[in-house]
Amino acid sequence: xSSAAIDLAGVRKSFGDKIIVDELSFSVARGECxxxxxxxxxxKSTIARMLLGMIAPDAGKITVLNEPVPAxxxxxxxxxxxxxxxxxxxxxxTVRENLLVFGRYFGxxxxxxxTIVPSLLEFARLESKADVRVAHxxxxxxxxxxLARALxxxxxxxxxDEPTTGLxxxxxxxIWERLRVLxxxxxxxxxxxxxxxxxxxxxxxxxxxxxxxxIAEGKPDVLIDEHIGCDVIEIYGGDPHEFGELLKPYARHIxxxxxxxxxxxxxxxxxxxxxxGRAGLRILQRPPNLEDVFLRLTGREMEK
Amino acid sequence: MxxxxxxxxxxxxxxxxxxxxxxxxxxxxxxLASVLGNLADPITNLFGLGFGLGLIVGRVExxxxxxxxxxxxxxxxxxxxxxxxxMYATFARMDAKRTWEAILSTQLTLGDVVLGELVWAxxxxxxAGAAIGIVAATLGYASWASILYAMPMVALTGLVxxxxxxxxxxxxxxxxxxxxxxxLILTPMVFLCGAIFPMSQLPSSFQQVAGLLxxxxxxDLIRPAMLESAxxxxxxxxxxxxxxxxxxxxxxxxxxxxRRLLR
Numbered sequence: 001x002s003s004a005a006i007d008l009a010g011v012r013k014s015f016g017d018k019i020i021v022d023e024l025s026f027s028v029a030r031g032e033c034x035x036x037x038x039x040x041x042x043x044k045s046t047i048a049r050m051l052l053g054m055i056a057p058d059a060g061k062i063t064v065l066n067e068p069v070p071a072x073x074x075x076x077x078x079x080x081x082x083x084x085x086x087x088x089x090x091x092x093x094t095v096r097e098n099l100l101v102f103g104r105y106f107g108x109x110x111x112x113x114x115t116i117v118p119s120l121l122e123f124a125r126l127e128s129k130a131d132v133r134v135a136h137x138x139x140x141x142x143x144x145x146x147l148a149r150a151l152x153x154x155x156x157x158x159x160x161d162e163p164t165t166g167l168x169x170x171x172x173x174x175i176w177e178r179l180r181v182l183x184x185x186x187x188x189x190x191x192x193x194x195x196x197x198x199x200x201x202x203x204x205x206x207x208x209x210x211x212x213x214x215i216a217e218g219k220p221d222v223l224i225d226e227h228i229g230c231d232v233i234e235i236y237g238g239d240p241h242e243f244g245e246l247l248k249p250y251a252r253h254i255x256x257x258x259x260x261x262x263x264x265x266x267x268x269x270x271x272x273x274x275x276x277g278r279a280g281l282r283i284l285q286r287p288p289n290l291e292d293v294f295l296r297l298t299g300r301e302m303e304k
Numbered sequence: 305m306x307x308x309x310x311x312x313x314x315x316x317x318x319x320x321x322x323x324x325x326x327x328x329x330x331x332x333x334x335x336l337a338s339v340l341g342n343l344a345d346p347i348t349n350l351f352g353l354g355f356g357l358g359l360i361v362g363r364v365e366x367x368x369x370x371x372x373x374x375x376x377x378x379x380x381x382x383x384x385x386x387x388x389x390x391m392y393a394t395f396a397r398m399d400a401k402r403t404w405e406a407i408l409s410t411q412l413t414l415g416d417v418v419l420g421e422l423v424w425a426x427x428x429x430x431x432a433g434a435a436i437g438i439v440a441a442t443l444g445y446a447s448w449a450s451i452l453y454a455m456p457m458v459a460l461t462g463l464v465x466x467x468x469x470x471x472x473x474x475x476x477x478x479x480x481x482x483x484x485x486x487x488l489i490l491t492p493m494v495f496l497c498g499a500i501f502p503m504s505q506l507p508s509s510f511q512q513v514a515g516l517l518x519x520x521x522x523x524d525l526i527r528p529a530m531l532e533s534a535x536x537x538x539x540x541x542x543x544x545x546x547x548x549x550x551x552x553x554x555x556x557x558x559x560x561x562x563r564r565l566l567r
Contacts, residue, residue: 015567052409054566056308070308074315074411082409088402092330101329104322105410153410 004063005030005157005188006051011060013046013212020046021057022212028190028205030156033183035199036192037290038209044192045085046212048161051190052077065157078106081150085161085192087142091135095126095145098134099152106153113152123178124148140171147178158182160191164198176201196290208294215297220290227296228288231268235261235275236282247271255295262295264288312558314415323407323420324427327393331428339431342385346377346436350443353500365502367531374440375527376499378433378454379461382526383519385432386425386462387490390469391482394421398473404565414566418558422466422550429462430455437530446530454529460546461522467553468518474560493519498527518549 006028013021021043028034036044049055051064053073062069067076090098096117103113121127124144134142143163150158163179164172179202183189193199199206200220208216208223216223230252235243240261244254247263250270255262265271268285275281314320331338354370361369397403407417437451472485494500496510497519503511514520521542528534 054408070311074311074413077409078411080409084402084405084409086402088406090326090330090403091401092333097329101322101326102406102410104325105407105412107319107322107411 004028005065006190007063009061011057011062013057020212024214026207026217028188030188031186032204033189033202035203035206036209037199037206039194042209043212044209045161048159048192051159052082079156081155081158083146083150083160083163087146089134089142089145094131094133096130098145099149102149103152120148120151140167140174143167143175157188162192200290210298223293224288224290227293228264230264230266232286232288232292233263233265233268233271234284237280246274250274257295312414312562314419315413319412319416320420320423323417324424327424342432342435346381346439349377350374350439371445374436374445375530376523378436378458379519379522379526380494380499381432381436382429382458382461383465386429386466387469389425389428390466391473395473414561415558418470422463425466426459426462430459433458450530450532454526457525457529464518464546464549467550470557471553474557474564493517498523518546521545
């Protein structure tokens with residue numbers, strides 16, 4: 001078995017004359033959690049679908065679990081678990097029936113599925129819901145069932161397209177905790193997300209995408225350190241451009257997004273002194289995060 | 305291109321069974337209503353048309369009109385049952401319910417999924433055809449053995465019309481477009497193909513065209529079987545024609561689904 005779980009080299013894809021993925025290369029090691037981070041329309045889902053062989057690239061080479069994709073994607077998919085962006089569970093079926101039916105798609109007998117259902121339900125914290133129809137589950141439970149379903153074939157690799165989009169914070173934290181358990185078991189995870197927090201908490205490494213291009217790649221803390229490397233002061237209220245001029249001498253860098261001014265300041269006290277006595281301002285000082293990296297690299301905020 | 309199209313084909317001879325069983329499990333939950341619907345519809349039609357019109361029409365092609373009609377209705381109900389299963393239930397699984405998307409993330413190919421859906425729709429046809437057959441046999445308009453004998457032909461008819469409807473749903477943007485297929489293709493076929501009255505009643509130019517239509521082959525296969533006047537030479541010809549109607553649309557729809565889904 002060779003090293004990388006996923007390898008992309010010079011992958012391109014366009015629909016019509018719109019370029020969706022542009023000369024993308026990255027590699028995911030076995031046991032790693034790798035994130036594709038970017039705003040909606042950055043090409044994340046297209047990449048995830050290409051890894052599964054659902055979309056053929058126009059150019060470039062994709063290898064997943066040592067299989068060339070899409071040519072032998074079907075063989076690769078035997079060892080891949082997929083958590084799609086939109087739930088596609090069987091709403092009329094019970095939790096148990098969902099697992100049974102999905103196991104059959106992998107050629108598993110009902111008896112074989114029955115033996116692993118208890119451990120999957122325990123993993124998904126759905127022990128008490130085995131015979132409940134999926135239509136009656138909450139959004140977080142459905143996502144956890146989708147996750148359990150993705151594990152039915154004991155995959156080496158999990159491909160997750162926005163696994164926590166649309167969940168409330170509690171449900172999201174529970175999913176993150178479950179994913180860390182999977183990583184501890186040695187699974188490889190590729191996830192797409194537009195949540196900076198999700199990427200920072202889970203990913204060993206990530207690739208920041210904008211309009212199908214890779215604009216940065218690395219460990220989250222290294223990226224933050226390299227591109228920002230100091231505290232951030234957010235200032236709301238007043239004219240951000242006016243403050244920009246005022247604070248320029250005291251900041252390493254300044255970004256304006258909407259009505260917020262982001263001041264990257266190695267010495268935050270100096271900035272605070274300048275703003276003292278000004279009424280109507282809201283000032284927030286915080287450590288830097290991936291959101292700042294994205295803003296720094298693209299000049300715009302991710303979720304706008 | 306050719307290689308990637310080949311990758312869409314059924315991966316083996318049994319993957320489709322998982323799709324069929326998924327649909328069977330879903331059907332089992334509503335089986336009672338489904339069976340009652342299958343029985344109620346033909347009973348109403350047989351009594352209404354058979355006895356009502358039958359009295360006026362008298363005998364047709366040497367048999368009572370109601371026996372003639374019952375055989376035609378076995379064929380048409382196989383057609384409508386497979387068509388509607390595909391146009392509504394399968395379309396929902398392919399589109400809004402994202403069932404296909406889930407299946408395609410496993411080791412099944414698009415061809416496996418389409419094949420499983422086709423055989424499922426054909427199974428629903430057998431159910432519908434059997435319901436009418438049972439009513440006809442109970443009333444003495446066909447023998448029980450002939451009903452059993454007709455069932456493989458009913459299944460083939462179901463496969464044909466599921467396959468044709470598969471092409472329709474691979475192209476239709478939404479449910480609203482199905483009505484065109486229904487009113488412009490299916491309904492005329494019922495009247496042209498000898499299901500309700502003999503094709504010999506049609507102007508001769510119509511007869512030639514109508515003879516090529518899939519439902520005409522089904523009716524010409526199923527009616528002699530049920531009325532026990534089958535001619536094996538003709539039967540082979542009709543079976544061959546129906547097989548073409550089942551297989552060609554399968555390849556066309558699979559290619560069209562790829563364009564629609566795998567991009």
